[in-house]
Amino acid sequence: MKLTARHEGTLLAYLIEILPQQSRTGIKTMLAKGQIVLNGKSVTAFDQPVKKGDRLEILPKAVSIAHATRIDAREDLVKAGIKILYEDEYYLVVDKPSGMLSASLAHGSRAKSVHREKTLYAHLNAYVKINARMQRKEDLVTGKEPDRSTAKVWVVQRLDKGSSGLVIFAKSERAKDLLQSKWKELVLEHKYVAWLEGNVEKDSGAVQSWLLENPRSLRMTSSPVELKDGQLAITHYHVLERTRHYSQVEFSLETARKNQIRVHARDLGHPVAGDEKYGAQTDPAHRLALHAYTLVFRHPFSRKTVRCLSPLPESFSRFSR
Numbered sequence: 223m224k225l226t227a228r229h230e231g232t233l234l235a236y237l238i239e240i241l242p243q244q245s246r247t248g249i250k251t252m253l254a255k256g257q258i259v260l261n262g263k264s265v266t267a268f269d270q271p272v273k274k275g276d277r278l279e280i281l282p283k284a285v286s287i288a289h290a291t292r293i294d295a296r297e298d299l300v301k302a303g304i305k306i307l308y309e310d311e312y313y314l315v316v317d318k319p320s321g322m323l324s325a326s327l328a329h330g331s332r333a334k335s336v337h338r339e340k341t342l343y344a345h346l347n348a349y350v351k352i353n354a355r356m357q358r359k360e361d362l363v364t365g366k367e368p369d370r371s372t373a374k375v376w377v378v379q380r381l382d383k384g385s386s387g388l389v390i391f392a393k394s395e396r397a398k399d400l401l402q403s404k405w406k407e408l409v410l411e412h413k414y415v416a417w418l419e420g421n422v423e424k425d426s427g428a429v430q431s432w433l434l435e436n437p438r439s440l441r442m443t444s445s446p447v448e449l450k451d452g453q454l455a456i457t458h459y460h461v462l463e464r465t466r467h468y469s470q471v472e473f474s475l476e477t478a479r480k481n482q483i484r485v486h487a488r489d490l491g492h493p494v495a496g497d498e499k500y501g502a503q504t505d506p507a508h509r510l511a512l513h514a515y516t517l518v519f520r521h522p523f524s525r526k527t528v529r530c531l532s533p534l535p536e537s538f539s540r541f542s543r
Contacts, residue, residue, distance in 0.1 A: 223279065223280040224277070224278070224279045224280075225240065225277075225278050226275060226276070226277060226278070227272050227273065227274055227275060227276040227277075227278060228274060229274050230271070230272060230273050230274055231271075231272050232268070232269050232270065232271065232272065233253070233258070233260065233265065233267070233268060233269070233270040233271075233272050234246075234249065234250070234253075234268035234269065236272045236278075237249045237252075237253075237258070240278075241280075249268075250268060252280070253265070253266050253267075253268055254266055255283065255287070255290070256281070256289055256290050257280060257281045257282075257283060257285075258278070258279075258280060258281075259278070259279040259280075259281060260272070260276060260277070260278060261276055261277050262277070264289060284359055284360070285359075285360050287359075288356035288357070288359050288360045289356075291352060291356050292352070292353055292356050295348070295349050295352040295353060296349070298345075298348075298349070299316075299345055299346075299349055302319075302322075302340075302345055303319035303322070304316050304317065304318065304319065304322075304342065304345055304346075305317040307388070307530045307531075307532070308528055308530050310521075310524075311393060312392065312393055312394065312397040312521070312522075312523055313378075313390060313391065313392055313393065313397060313401070313521075313528075314346060314350075314375065314390070314391045314392075314393065315388060315389070315390050315391075315517060315528070315530045316342070316346065316388070316389055316390075316391070317386070317387060317388060317389075317532045318342050318381055318385075318386055318387060318388075318389045319386055320383075320384055320385065320386040320509045320510065320535070321383065321384065321509065322340075322341065322342050322383065323339060323341040323342065323383045324341065324342050324343065324377065324380035324381050324382075324383075324389060325341050325342065325343035325377050325380060326339070326341050326343070326344075342389065343375065343377060343391070346375045346391055347374050347375050350373050350374065350375055350393060351373050351374065353373070354369070354373030355373075357369070358370065373393075374393075375391040375392065375393060376391060376392040376393075376394070376395055376397070376398035377391060377398070378390045378391055378392050378398055378401055378402060379402075379478060381514055382481060382484070382510065382512070384496070384497070384509060384510030384512070385414075385510055385512045385513065385514065386509075386512075386513050386514070386532075386535055387414070387513045387514030387515055387532045388514045388515070388516070388517040388530055388532050389514070390517065390519075397522070397523075400522045400523075401519070401522055404522065405478075407520075408519050408520045408521075408522060409517070409518070409519045410518045410519060410520060410527070411474075411516055411517070411518035412474065412475065412514070412516070412517050412518075412519075413472055413473065413474050413514075413515060413516045414472070414473040414474075414475075414483055414512060414513060414514050414515065415462070415470065415471070415472055415473075415512075415513050415515050415534060415538075416470075416471055416473060416483060416487065416494045416495075416511055416512040416513070417468045417469070417470055417471075417494070417495045417506075417507070417511040417538060417541045418468065418469045418470075418471050418487050418490070418492035418493065418494055418495065419467070419468060419492050419493055419494075419495055419502055419503065419504055420467070420468070420469065420491070420492045421464050421468075421469055421492075422459075422461050422464075422469040422471060422490060422492050424461075425460065425461050426458075426459060426460040426461065427458075427459060428456060428457065428458045428459070429455075429456070429457045429459070429486040429489050429490060430446075430454070430455070430456045430457075431444040431445055431446055431454075431455055431485075431486070431489060432444070432445045432446075432447070432448050432449040432452030432453065432454055432455070433452060433453050433455045433479050433480070433481075433482065433485060434449045434451060434452040434453070435480065441481075441499060441500070442479075442480060442481045442482075442485045444485045444486070444488075444489055453477070453479050454477060455477045455479040455482045455485070455486065456475070456476035456477050457473055457474075457475055457476070457482055457483060457486040458473065458474045458475075458476070459471050459472065459473050459486075459490075460472045463542070465541060465542060467504070468495060468541045469492060470541065470542075471487075481499075481500070483512060484497050484499070484500045484510075484512065485500060487500070488500040488501050494510060494511055494512050495507065495510075495511040495541070496508070496509055496510045496511050497510050497511075497512075506540045506541060507535070507537040507538060507540055507541070508537065509535075509537060511538065511541070513532070513534055513535055513538070514532065515531065515532050515533070515534060516530070516531050516532070517529075517530045518530070
């Protein structure tokens with residue numbers, strides 16, 4: 223039921239006027255359950271002012287429950303430390319907290335040890351499934367043909383568990399494949415900030431090497447000459463700030479290899495603070511001091527430019543003291 227307010231008043235008084243068949247208690251219950259939408263926003267306050275010309279919509283109970291369930295699903299992400307910075311029917315860009323795996327290992331020696339850990343992928347998969355289920359219920363109530371396709375997310379790129387910042391997931395395999403296959407063309411800016419131990423000598427430069435993972439230690443070997451089965455990795459860096467014991471460095475990648483920034487920071491002789499795996503001796507932030515802070519890409523479907531920015535973690539301020 224949709225209508226336009228004909229005069230000013232409080233929301234409760236106006237609803238009593240237009241819903242004479244409903245008791246005062248029944249209308250308050252409708253408000254509490256989110257069935258009343260004023261100018262496109264669900265409202266629960268009975269004394270909410272209504273102005274002439276305001277748009278009112280009274281939702282069926284099932285639709286209001288679906289809306290509330292969607293809100294709860296999003297709040298569950300917030301409670302887990304995950305922030306959604308961009309979402310449409312094709313992609314999700316989120317801010318990942320340090321200490322959370324992007325996705326579980328499909329196989330390998332560590333797979334069993336981490337199978338109980340809820341990953342970023344698992345959180346987002348649950349979120350999109352709930353949203354899709356609620357949308358189907360809403361469509362059925364409103365007479366629309368529901369979309370019954372499988373709802374899930376696909377990993378487009380990952381961040382190491384200890385890193386934080388921007389990660390992008392796709393909502394279909396086609397969206398994933400399209401962005402991955404045209405990554406260099408579509409991703410206009412993708413930068414990281416890290417605090418490295420010691421003072422990096424050059425203000426800017428690049429590191430190039432071949433990376434190969436040791437299957438036993440799970441550490442990446444870096445070689446200036448080509449390795450059999452190794453992958454070429456190229457990292458550009460720019461020093462933003464130097465303190466007495468650390469350097470704040472911005473990184474951008476020509477390639478996207480596992481642990482690439484961490485390994486190349488070590489190759490520079492200045493490991494990422496908190497990165498014991500690759501030689502760090504200090505840990506002021508009590509975490510890996512690496513953060514993906516900016517992502518700008520041209521949307522493969524809409525062709526619009528999407529810009530996402532994640533502020534640096536508060537714990538990074540310890541390096542400037």
